[in-house]
Amino acid sequence: MTCTGATGLLVEDRTGSGGTIAFAHPLVHAAVRDDLGPARRRRLHQAAAALVSGPAALAHRVAAAVGPDERLAADLEVAAREAAEAGEVAQGAARLAQASAASTDRARQERRLLDAVAALAGSGDVSGALALWPQVAQLGASARRSALLGHLDLLCGRGAVVEAHLLEAWQAHNPDTEPLVGADAATSLASYLCTVRRLEEALVWSERAFAASAGDPAARLQALTVVALSLTLAGRAPEGLARLGELPAAAARVPIEATDGLVMRGMCRLFTDDLTGAMTDLSVGVARLRAGVRSTYSSQRLVYLSDAEYRLGAWDDALMHSALAVLWPTTPTGPWTWPSCMAMRPWFPLPAGTGSWPAPTSRRPGPRPGLSGPEPGSRPRPWPAPSWPWPGVTWTKCYRPRHQPGPWAGLRSPVWPIGARSRPRP
Numbered sequence: 569m570t571c572t573g574a575t576g577l578l579v580e581d582r583t584g585s586g587g588t589i590a591f592a593h594p595l596v597h598a599a600v601r602d603d604l605g606p607a608r609r610r611r612l613h614q615a616a617a618a619l620v621s622g623p624a625a626l627a628h629r630v631a632a633a634v635g636p637d638e639r640l641a642a643d644l645e646v647a648a649r650e651a652a653e654a655g656e657v658a659q660g661a662a663r664l665a666q667a668s669a670a671s672t673d674r675a676r677q678e679r680r681l682l683d684a685v686a687a688l689a690g691s692g693d694v695s696g697a698l699a700l701w702p703q704v705a706q707l708g709a710s711a712r713r714s715a716l717l718g719h720l721d722l723l724c725g726r727g728a729v730v731e732a733h734l735l736e737a738w739q740a741h742n743p744d745t746e747p748l749v750g751a752d753a754a755t756s757l758a759s760y761l762c763t764v765r766r767l768e769e770a771l772v773w774s775e776r777a778f779a780a781s782a783g784d785p786a787a788r789l790q791a792l793t794v795v796a797l798s799l800t801l802a803g804r805a806p807e808g809l810a811r812l813g814e815l816p817a818a819a820a821r822v823p824i825e826a827t828d829g830l831v832m833r834g835m836c837r838l839f840t841d842d843l844t845g846a847m848t849d850l851s852v853g854v855a856r857l858r859a860g861v862r863s864t865y866s867s868q869r870l871v872y873l874s875d876a877e878y879r880l881g882a883w884d885d886a887l888m889h890s891a892l893a894v895l896w897p898t899t900p901t902g903p904w905t906w907p908s909c910m911a912m913r914p915w916f917p918l919p920a921g922t923g924s925w926p927a928p929t930s931r932r933p934g935p936r937p938g939l940s941g942p943e944p945g946s947r948p949r950p951w952p953a954p955s956w957p958w959p960g961v962t963w964t965k966c967y968r969p970r971h972q973p974g975p976w977a978g979l980r981s982p983v984w985p986i987g988a989r990s991r992p993r994p
Contacts, residue, residue, distance in 0.1 A: 577591065577592060577596055577600075578590065578591060578592060579591075579592045609631070610631075610632045610634065611632075613628045613629070613631040613632035614628070614629075614632045616628045617629045617632065623647065626643060626644065626647055629643075630644070630666055630670075633670060636670055636671060636672040637670045637672075638670070638671065638672040638673070638676075640667075640670045641667040641668075641670040641671045641672070641676070641680070642667075644663045644664070644666050644667035644670065645663070645664065645667045645680060647660075647663045648660040648661070648662075648663035648664045648667065648683075648684075651663060652687060655860055655861070655862075657687055657688065657691040657693065657862060658688070658693060658696060660684075660687060661684040661685075661687045661688045661693075661696060661700075662684075664680050664681070664683050664684035664687070665680075665681060665684045665700060665703070667680045668680035668681035668684065668703075678707050678708070678710070681700065681703055681704060681707065682704065682707075682712055682713065682716060684700055685697045685700050685701070685704055685716050685720075686716060686752075688700070689716065689719055689720060689723065690864065691862040691863065691864075692862055692863065692864060692866045692867075693862070694720065694723045694724065697716075697720060698720065698724075701720070704716070710740070711736075711737045711738075711740035711741035711742070711746060711749045711750075711753075712737070712741075712746065712749045714733050714734070714736045714737035714740060714753070715733075715734065715737035715741070715749050715752045715753040715756070716752075717733045718730050718731075718732075718733035718734035718736075718737055718753060718756055718757070719734075719752065719756045721733055722734075722756050722759060722760050727760070727764070730756075730757075730760050731757065731760060734753045734754075734756055734757040734760070735753075735757070737749065737750075737752075737753035738750055738753045738754060738757070741753065743780070747780045747781070747783065748780070748781065748783075748784055748787050750776075750777075750780045751777050751778075751780035751781035751784070751787045751790075751791060752777075752787065752790075754773045754774070754776045754777035754780060754791070755773075755774070755777040755781075755787070755790050755791050755794050757773045758770045758771075758773040758774035758777060758794040758795075758798060759794055759797075761773060761798075762794070762797055762798055762801055767798060767801055767802040768802070770794070770798040770801075770802075771795075771798045771799065771802060774791060774794040774795040774797075774798045775795065777790075777791035777794060777795075778791040778792060778795055785825075786825070789825075789826055789828060789829050790828065790864070792811055792812060792829060793812075793828055793829055793832040793864075795808070795811050796808040796809065796811045796812050796832055796833070796836055797832060797835070797836065799811065800836040800839050800840065801839070805836060805839065805840040808836050809833065809836055809837070809840075812829055812832065812833045812836070815829050815830060815833060819834075819848050819849045819851075819852040819853075820852055822852070824856065824861055827853060827856050827861055827863050828863045828864050830849050830852060830853055831849065831850065831853040831863070831868070831869045833849050834846045834847075834848075834849030834850035834853060834869070834872065834873075834876075835850075835868070835872050837849065838850070838872055838875060838876050843876050843879055843880050844880075846872070846873075846876045847873065847876040847877065847880065850869050850872055850873035850876060851873060853869040853873075854869055854870060854873055854889065857869060857870070867893050868893075870889045870890070870892050870893035871889070871890055871893035873889050874886040874887070874888075874889035874890035874893065877889065
């Protein structure tokens with residue numbers, strides 16, 4: 569260590585209870601690693617694994633592995649479970665993918681890989697889930713594989729195939745041995761049906777999801793959120809909110825693992841003009857998002873909070889949260905959520921409402937990277953007027969301009985009849 573330290577190759581870190589030795593710079597590490605042959609690197613990793621413990625030892629064992637190793641795979645799965653419990657979803661999913669690659673049994677290999685994809689998709693990390701999909705595509709056909717593919721179709725906005733994949737999963741699953749596969753497929757299908765306004769079918773599938781998920785608290789909560797949403801959009805908001813009645817009334821007392829339910833309660837309250845209740849629930853949801861709690865509705869909670877703030881007159885807060893909704897790092901939830909965030913944000917009505925007419929035009933964004941924009945040379949089309957497709961839900965946002973800055977007392981008065989397809993011109 570004295571010689572290598574003097575040359576600047578290695579450094580010793582004595583912080584904490586023990587000391588560690590590391591390369592002084594990543595480029596030094598890369599140069600030394602590339603100069604070693606694979607066999608020698610494996611021997612060095614094996615030796616290092618015997619000198620350290622915990623995650624460091626496991627990382628050295630992974631680097632030294634050659635071929636399947638069920639003992640290593642089991643240890644990686646345990647590490648993945650511990651990472652997930654600590655809130656490190658991406659790290660847990662990476663460990664599960666490594667465990668799948670090290671598995672000796674085909675069934676365990678498939679289960680661990682699908683667990684990794686499900687964890688990423690469930691936390692809103694669609695990009696991470698899609699990165700693993702080429703490996704999933706090599707697996708045999710199964711009900712769970714179809715359910716995950718359908719869920720990713722939903723998050724990526726592939727409406728042409730989402731229903732087919734989810735119905736395939738429902739029909740192929742065994743209710744006795746894999747009820748949660750059916751529950752997940754029915755939950756995703758109900759969510760999709762809500763987006764296309766087939767609310768009676770959404771109610772049927774959300775109730776099927778709830779019935780199938782009775783034995784699992786997490787799946788049951790996801791099913792309940794879709795039941796509440798379906799009932800609210802169908803004009804039965806009191807019933808929808810009652811289905812979430814098991815949540816504590818105080819938003820701050822809702823358990824962390826039930827954050828999705830809290831956010832959905834806030835959304836349903838917003839749809840029924842309970843703006844104060846919506847703002848309370850969604851504010852706690854956003855605070856948890858900032859603290860690192862990831863969930864299905866990461867960007868939606870921001871944009872719906874901004875909607876409640878806008879309608880209550882907190883316009884500066886509304887602008888801040890609507891901007892965060894479209895820029896939040898977890899918005900790789902895909903094209904399905906990003907356009908809805910863009911459509912709901914109050915960037916356009918707010919400047920107009922304060923008399924700043926040039927601002928709405930200047931705030932219009934270009935196409936999001938990764939999404940197709942207009943054809944080269946095409947003429948720009950007018951921004952579409954907002955529409956509200958669910959007749960059972962009141963729409964009370966006011967877009968009429970105000971020529972003087974400041975809050976407008978009439979923010980909560982309806983501008984056009986409930987269920988109207990387009991906005992009347994002032």
